[in-house]
Amino acid sequence: MKDISDFRSDTVTKPTPKMRQAMASAVVGDDVLGDDPTVQALEAKAAEMLGLEAALFVPSGTMGNEIAVNVWTNPGDEIILESRSHIYLYEAGGPARISGVQVCPIETTDGAMPIEAVRASIRDSSDPHCPTTSLICVENTHNMHGGRVLPIDYLRSLRELSLKQQIPIHLDGARLFNAVHASGISAREYAALADSVMFCLSKGLGAPIGSMLVGSAEFIERARRVRKVLGGGMRQVGVIAAPAIIALEEMVDRLHIDNENAKRLALGIAGLPGVVLDPDTVDTNIVLVRLVPPAPSAEELFRQLADRGVLSIPLGPDLIRFVTHKDVDETDVERLTSAFRQVLTG
Numbered sequence: 001m002k003d004i005s006d007f008r009s010d011t012v013t014k015p016t017p018k019m020r021q022a023m024a025s026a027v028v029g030d031d032v033l034g035d036d037p038t039v040q041a042l043e044a045k046a047a048e049m050l051g052l053e054a055a056l057f058v059p060s061g062t063m064g065n066e067i068a069v070n071v072w073t074n075p076g077d078e079i080i081l082e083s084r085s086h087i088y089l090y091e092a093g094g095p096a097r098i099s100g101v102q103v104c105p106i107e108t109t110d111g112a113m114p115i116e117a118v119r120a121s122i123r124d125s126s127d128p129h130c131p132t133t134s135l136i137c138v139e140n141t142h143n144m145h146g147g148r149v150l151p152i153d154y155l156r157s158l159r160e161l162s163l164k165q166q167i168p169i170h171l172d173g174a175r176l177f178n179a180v181h182a183s184g185i186s187a188r189e190y191a192a193l194a195d196s197v198m199f200c201l202s203k204g205l206g207a208p209i210g211s212m213l214v215g216s217a218e219f220i221e222r223a224r225r226v227r228k229v230l231g232g233g234m235r236q237v238g239v240i241a242a243p244a245i246i247a248l249e250e251m252v253d254r255l256h257i258d259n260e261n262a263k264r265l266a267l268g269i270a271g272l273p274g275v276v277l278d279p280d281t282v283d284t285n286i287v288l289v290r291l292v293p294p295a296p297s298a299e300e301l302f303r304q305l306a307d308r309g310v311l312s313i314p315l316g317p318d319l320i321r322f323v324t325h326k327d328v329d330e331t332d333v334e335r336l337t338s339a340f341r342q343v344l345t346g
């Protein structure tokens with residue numbers, strides 16, 4: 001058995017041997033000067049997979065999201081997002097700091113902001129008291145709602161509203177391909193309902209670094225400039241684009257395994273004393289567990305699981321997260337399930 005079963009995040013995935021070989025032999029140029037062929041191939045592939053015109057390779061999902069916010073807004077604007085979204089909670093205040101916009105967070109139980117609530121939150125731009133609402137952000141899958149997939153009909157309704165109000169939609173699709181497997185809806189169908197999409201290569205897809213920002217050619221041209229402002233213009237970056245291409249070619253199809261392992265885990269621990277978890281709400285590769293007495297605190301559970309070789313992330317006094325990915329398999333899930341049982345049932 002391995003020393004550690006690491007369920008902290010799908011960001012802990014290590015590059016495959018083939019990715020490492022690709023890094024060593026990558027043909028490179030200077031991507032800021034626009035002549036790195038490996039980056040160009042990656043960007044063309046990402047755009048094609050999402051059925052949009054163009055794509056930009058960025059160092060992180062956070063930078064991809066923040067570039068999108070910057071491109072779509074002007075300082076003083078307001079953006080609508082979900083109250084537990086990554087852009088709101090975990091990007092260090094980027095929308096305010098980088099783009100000078102304020103946020104209008106909408107609280108939900110599952111990540112899908114009710115259409116009526118979004119409509120009601122759009123400001124009257126003819127009123128000089130009001131900021132201009134210039135962007136709606138959605139997150140699919142939704143990390144802090146336990147990897148929930150946003151229903152396609154919901155996204156269609158939101159799109160209708162966005163077109164009517166002429167407010168663009170940015171999709172934080174860090175784990176978009178996990179949603180694709182869970183729902184059977186293609187990445188192209190999801191992308192067609194947004195104006196810009198960010199997805200991560202460095203999570204379940206196993207590439208060491210990087211995310212893609214995808215959209216119209218005009219959007220990407222503006223995004224390229226903002227990336228430069230943020231210091232994200234990189235030179236011989238074909239070295240990390242090469243494993244990213246392998247991620248797109250070889251790792252997308254296996255993500256259903258991660259979704260299945262998360263479901264297996266949820267079924268294994270739901271019903272244990274102090275565990276609040278409905279396995280039906282585990283759509284993809286994230287299992288969020290709420291703890292109530294007699295379960296210990298999240299911090300204590302984290303420690304006791306770690307003593308048994310299993311890593312997780314406590315996300316609050318009574319909330320703990322487990323994420324499945326290519327570097328944990330059924331045996332790791334079994335180990336976690338039995339460690340959980342030992343801790344909770346003594």
Ligand SMILES: Cc1ncc(COP(=O)(O)O)c(C=O)c1O
Pocket residue numbers: 059060061062063065086087139141142143172174175200202211
């Ligand atoms: C939903 C979501 N969006 C964006 C990000 C940011 O990605 P990165 O860690 O590459 O900045 C994450 C990271 O966990 C995420 O879960």
